[in-house]
Amino acid sequence: MKKIALILSLLLYISSLSVFGQSVSDYQKKLNNVNQSINNINKAINENKKEQKSVEEQIRALEVEINEREREIAKINSELKETERQIRSTQKEINEIEKNIEENNEMLGRRLKVMYKVSDVGYLDVLFSSKDITELLSNLDMIKKIVNHDKELLEELRKSKEVVEAKKLRLENDQKKIVNLKNSIEIEKNRLLVSRGEQNRLKKQLESEQSKLLAQEDELLRYAKSLEKEIQKMQSKGDYAGGVLLWPAPGYTRITSPFGNRIHPIFNVPRMHTGIDIAAPMGATIVAANSGTVLQADWLGGYGKTVLIDHGGGIVTLYAHNSTLLVSQGQKVERGQAIARAGSTGNSTGPHLHFEVRKNGAYVDPMSWLR
Known part of the structure; x- marks a missing residue:
């Protein structure tokens, strides 16, 4: 902007000089000064265009990065939805195992009451219902096997629950990591958006400066043309x-x-x-x-x-x-x-x-x- 003000001051100074009673040499010196001013403006315009090009390249690069971050966020959102789906599915599996454990606990409790209640009625029932000692032992052994099977089943269910709960914990940890990653990418994307906004503002500022430079160049060119006419009046006599x-x-x-x-x-x-x-x-x-x-x-x-x-x-x-x-x-x-x-x-x-x-x-x- 300092260059623009300097060139404008020079333009006003040159324009204020008298054009009467001057020789061809004087006109030519003025024309050379104007041409030098035009040259300075053109250099400023070229610098401005280079800056605009650099800013446009940065804007394009930022656009690429923003699009990349948006793709990453879309992918992470997809991964997050899948992880949440797996967590819900795992929780459902845990609920089913807990329900199964509860039902088997109740069944085992009922059987244990039959076998270990204070009264011996349970055993007597088994004894009197048995035809002989062989059948009695066989019935008692069968009850023990059923109870042991229930215990083994409960143990397996508890182990399955531990495995599923560990899986759920891993998924929840993955979910936290994905959310943290998404947040960091969102922060980076917002930073890029701010940078793009700053570059766009700079681009508009440069375009405004270019318009002013072009207007000043036009003014100088008009003045140069008037000087050329004066020179031609004096030189082109033949x-x-x-x-x-x-x-x-x-x-x-x-x-x-x-x-x-x-x-x-x-x-x-x-x-x-x-x-x-x-x-x-x-x-x-x-x-x-x-x-x-x-x-x-x-x-x-x-x-x-x-x-x-x-x-x-x-x-x-x-x-x-x-x-x-x-x-x-x-x-x-x-x-x-x-x-x-x-x-x-x-x-x-x-x-x-x-x-x-x-x-x-x-x-x-x-x-x-x-x-």
Whole structure:
């Protein structure tokens, strides 16, 4: 934000300077200052875009982590439901065993009362009901076996109950662990949600700053255009060299972006495309479209390394995003002369030539001059 305030102050200072009684050199110095300011804004815009890209990457990474935590929570919820189902099933099993133990205890108690009651009636009944001593012993042995069987059954039931209760205890411990794990993942998910919210707020802030920078760039570009018009009034006194302009990128004819309104490929906002983009590889030769005088051969804001040629009669051509400049300001050039090497400097998505034609300072479609 400090950069924005600084650039805005510089813009106001430059705008306040008098434009009367100035020489071409004075206008050119002012234009250079404005272009430097545009360059600074473009650097700030590029930094802003890098930050936005970094923030967007972090948001995407957080989204992936949040989705992963949600999948983990869904899986844990499923495991928790299954564990709770098993606990209920185990408790039901314990209840059935306890009921079985209770019933067998009652049965054993009734039998023991028959065998060990204070009166001997029970034994007498068995004695008198027996035909002989052999049958008596056999009946008594049978009663003992029944009682022993009941005792063994009860012991087995008690052991089964202990096993099932141990299983239930393990399941309850598992349940506690699953709940604790779920809580820790929920905490992590909430932390990620907070981080995503902070990143989204930062993204909006960066987008707001970018809008302000673009607005300031537009203001500077308008002022630069007014300075260029003043320079052209003083420099372009001669007649236009005449004729159709020469294609500026020999051997490379594919136009990747025509003249007119479009969505900016870097800033993703509607912008006027003031020239044509010609696909040309890094280092390809760029030539003068017609004879004239080099107005500027330097870095020009988002244009990067740029050449402007005055052809007389108010006609100026511009060649931008070059990797190398082969001419200098004030130099006379001939039609077809090599003036630069194609590149990707300034606001560019890759090597190409951005070519403009300006008539009395106004942007015109270059294709109407190249045909």
